[in-house]
Amino acid sequence: MTLLPAEIDARFAVARQIADAVLFEGYVLYPYRASAAKNRLRWQFGVLVPPGYGQDSAEHSTQRTECVMEPRRGAALAVQLRFLRAQRRTVQRALPEGGFETVQELELADRVLQAWDEGVEERVELLLPVEKLADDGVLHPFRLAAREEQEPIQRDGAVIGRLLRRREQLDGVLRLRTQEVPGPYRAVRLTAVVENTSAWLPPPDGRRADALPYSLVSAHLLLALDRGAFLSATDPPQWARAAVAECRSEHTWPVLVGGPQCEDVVLSSPIILEDHPQVAPESPGALYDATEIDEILALRTAALTDREKREARGTDERAGAVIDLADSMPAEVLERLHGAVRALREVTAPTGEQEQPWWDPGNDREVDPERDQVVVDGRSVGAGSRVLLKPGRRRTDAQDLFLHGRTALVEAVLHDVDGSVHLAVTVEGDPGADLWRAQGRFRYFQPDEVAPLEET
Incomplete structure (x- = not known):
């Protein structure tokens, strides 16, 4: 040694x-x-x-x-x-x-x-x-x-x-x-x-x-x-x-x-x-x-x-x-344990300029989550469509597997920055669906994880 x-x-x-x-x-x-x-x-x-x-x-x-x-x-x-x-x-x-x-x-x-x-x-x-x-x-x-x-x-x-x-x-x-x-x-x-x-x-x-x-x-x-x-x-x-x-x-x-x-x-x-x-x-x-x-x-x-x-x-x-x-x-030492800001940056743009993110879906006229449609099994699916959930095992949240076979209502069609499409849905029969909808909290599935249902 x-x-x-x-x-x-x-x-x-x-x-x-x-x-x-x-x-x-x-x-x-x-x-x-x-x-x-x-x-x-x-x-x-x-x-x-x-x-x-x-x-x-x-x-x-x-x-x-x-x-x-x-x-x-x-x-x-x-x-x-x-x-x-x-x-x-x-x-x-x-x-x-x-x-x-x-x-x-x-x-x-x-x-x-x-x-x-x-x-x-x-x-x-x-x-x-x-x-x-x-x-x-x-x-x-x-x-x-x-x-x-x-x-x-x-x-x-x-x-x-x-x-x-x-x-x-x-x-x-x-x-x-x-x-x-x-x-x-x-x-x-x-x-x-x-x-x-x-x-x-x-x-x-x-x-x-x-x-x-x-x-x-x-x-x-x-x-x-x-x-x-x-x-x-x-x-x-x-x-x-x-x-x-x-x-x-x-x-x-x-x-x-x-x-x-x-x-x-x-x-x-x-x-x-x-x-x-x-x-x-x-x-x-x-x-x-x-x-x-x-x-x-x-x-x-x-x-x-x-x-x-x-x-x-x-x-x-x-x-x-x-x-x-x-x-x-x-007490002053305990107070510091609440948290700390490690770095600050200026969030206001210089006078006469307005800083914009490189892509803002809210300002992009080419996307509209409430009106956009996506084709699934030859049928157009969008907000208001009813679908059958069939989560994919390779990429889904494990808890979503419990929803296999349940029906859901599409609330929005969303596009991400990579070009992928996601369907925001609320599960039919969920007593908390109205609350989730009011808060904008949904479950998300890709088009190949749902099947369109006939309108009733």
């Missing part, structure tokens, strides 16, 4: 901030208590399980990242594999006659301690000359030894219990290699594979929770070139598009990280991101809750009872930090 130079480690700081915001989602969910039902199934992203468990589950034991980069002569590649290691915590109470017994919870004045799987951040770091990655590349195995710790719990100077923490042995391998890609410029395809090689085998009734202590949790890669640049996986230059299209990333996705002009750092994440992702500056801190909305979670967290807050503080240090954040958040 090689420690990265301070300069490269500093460049990784932005990538780590994004990774922490995204990949630690689901680490501990609101209401941030170990006893909450939804905190019994955690860590949904980037979990690399032992191969012996992955064969019979939907989890994977490997991640594969491929991207194209342009290293300069003599360039070095910095690699940082980051993941959480599940640390199983057991709560024990001291017995009057000596010794300890395992209990469900231990209540203290400021917190309520319960059994919990803590997440300990681990890193595997490499700094390698790019030229060394050619041909067979580099294979770097790593092993994290099993470890046990004890933490006494005291009250008024007397030991009333203890926390037992255990980490299991974890084995893995990091494979790196490059291949030249054709083109007018010197570029190579980098392949980085992270694999969990732990020998643990699940018992006959083994569950996912049993495999987590032997897994790489929220695993992701940070990559940096000291001299050179990476090419975007979504918007590469024209000359490199074929080479980028041949890249195959599995269970992860590489994006450029940093400012819009930064091209020397990549975050390969198990969650698909866009290039140059950013954490909203209004966000006051990590809330760890998947699909979090800062304002709602801050308000709901502040509304927890004192007992619930004590239980959250006893669940995990990160959960306790969320409680403290919600309790101490100033």
Whole structure:
């Protein structure tokens, strides 16, 4: 394991901030208590399980990242594999006659301690000359030894219990290699594979929770070139598009990280991101809750009872930090969480001019939704026509399939900017049809998804 130079480690700081915001989602969910039902199934992203468990589950034991980069002569590649290691915590109470017994919870004045799987951040770091990655590349195995710790719990100077923490042995391998890609410029395809090689085998009734202590949790890669640049996986230059299209990333996705002009750092994440992702500056801190909305979670967290807050503080240090954040958040900080305008543009045209959209159907005399007709099965269909609905399976909304065989009234014939035609309809027999019509809310079908009906 090689420690990265301070300069490269500093460049990784932005990538780590994004990774922490995204990949630690689901680490501990609101209401941030170990006893909450939804905190019994955690860590949904980037979990690399032992191969012996992955064969019979939907989890994977490997991640594969491929991207194209342009290293300069003599360039070095910095690699940082980051993941959480599940640390199983057991709560024990001291017995009057000596010794300890395992209990469900231990209540203290400021917190309520319960059994919990803590997440300990681990890193595997490499700094390698790019030229060394050619041909067979580099294979770097790593092993994290099993470890046990004890933490006494005291009250008024007397030991009333203890926390037992255990980490299991974890084995893995990091494979790196490059291949030249054709083109007018010197570029190579980098392949980085992270694999969990732990020998643990699940018992006959083994569950996912049993495999987590032997897994790489929220695993992701940070990559940096000291001299050179990476090419975007979504918007590469024209000359490199074929080479980028041949890249195959599995269970992860590489994006450029940093400012819009930064091209020397990549975050390969198990969650698909866009290039140059950013954490909203209004966000006051990590809330760890998947699909979090800062304002709602801050308000709901502040509304927890004192007992619930004590239980959250006893669940995990990160959960306790969320409680403290919600309790101490100033009103002006909470106010900023309502939303923010990122950019403004002038919407009024210069004096004497009137800005018009390139196509305005309301001002186009060639289209009239209430009078236009379209030919379906040799018959003209327009507003007021009755039709039989037969939604197409390939392109329709899934809920529209429930309307198959129902009759409907055509309200308008609409043309879009691509030249396609859509029929706006209300379903006959729908008690809310008049309300939908008054609000201009309809269901939309293409001409080949309806059949004209005889007028009655």
